[in-house]
Amino acid sequence: MDLRALKTFEACVRHGHFLKAAEELQYAPSTVTLQIQRLEADLGVSLFVRDGKRVIVTEAGRWLYHEAAALLKSVGAIRQTVSDIAEGDNGSVRFAAIEPIASQKLAAIIARYCKVRPKVELTMEVGGSRSIAERVRAGELDFGICSSPPSKLMLEFEPLIEETLGVMLNWNHPLAERESIKASDFAGQTVLVKEPTCVYRELWESAIDGTGHNPFSCMEVGSFFVIQQMVKAELGIGIVPIYSGLEQEGSLVIRPLADLNPAVTIGIAYQDKNYLGKAALLLMEEIRSISCEPHSSMPSA
Incomplete structure (x- = not known):
């Protein structure tokens, strides 16, 4: 069996006439007749009983029609999905x-x-x-x-972009009044940083270690959101990439690092x-x- 023959057979049963099926499929009537004959020969059964110009579907034909209709619908869905995947609309x-x-x-x-x-x-x-x-x-x-x-x-x-580290501060923090933060400003501060495997933590450590200024304490926090909330609660200051979206009006600000300028x-x-x-x-x-x-x-x- 091939799909073309099954499609022709389904159209013949649906229209109840070979000629109308040929018109829908844009086949010559002889092509429709030949495909049905080959399908019957392949299956070893008669699918239609000819009565003059009319064709009557046999019991085997009725069963095949039900299965063929479902199969052709499935094949159509497969073709559409594959096409959608190729176009980027599925997958x-x-x-x-x-x-x-x-x-x-x-x-x-x-x-x-x-x-x-x-x-x-x-x-x-x-x-x-x-x-x-x-x-x-x-x-x-x-x-x-x-x-x-x-x-x-x-x-x-x-x-894509180059990100620069900055310092997240509570608006009430004395350093929030400055336009930028220097390495020496970290003295006595509690600095909130990400975990050691974070690229921003690595960037921060490589920058601050080169200055020799590290008279501060660090607290490791695994989430920028948590760092944000801790700074808001005035627990410390956070080392974060400079994104205006991380600031909160009247609550949090991010200041650039004046003498370090760590970027990734x-x-x-x-x-x-x-x-x-x-x-x-x-x-x-x-x-x-x-x-x-x-x-x-x-x-x-």
């Missing part, structure tokens, strides 16, 4: 991003993407740069938004574009738009 995308770019830059992009392509099954995870790069290499993620991966992972990397490039890491589906490629294209946006707006003193 699945799994990626991960570091914070705070995930919430501050990507959330709105993902929301727009999902509205335009509701059939795409999208999974977005949040993690650290190291683990994201390793999972992209292992094939567990289509791509990742992270810092530049180690060369040994042999991943492609497209830079964040971009898209992936193995090979040829391995990626169209839906993933389209999402990557949407994410590239953030490189054209203003990264942050510094508050005035």
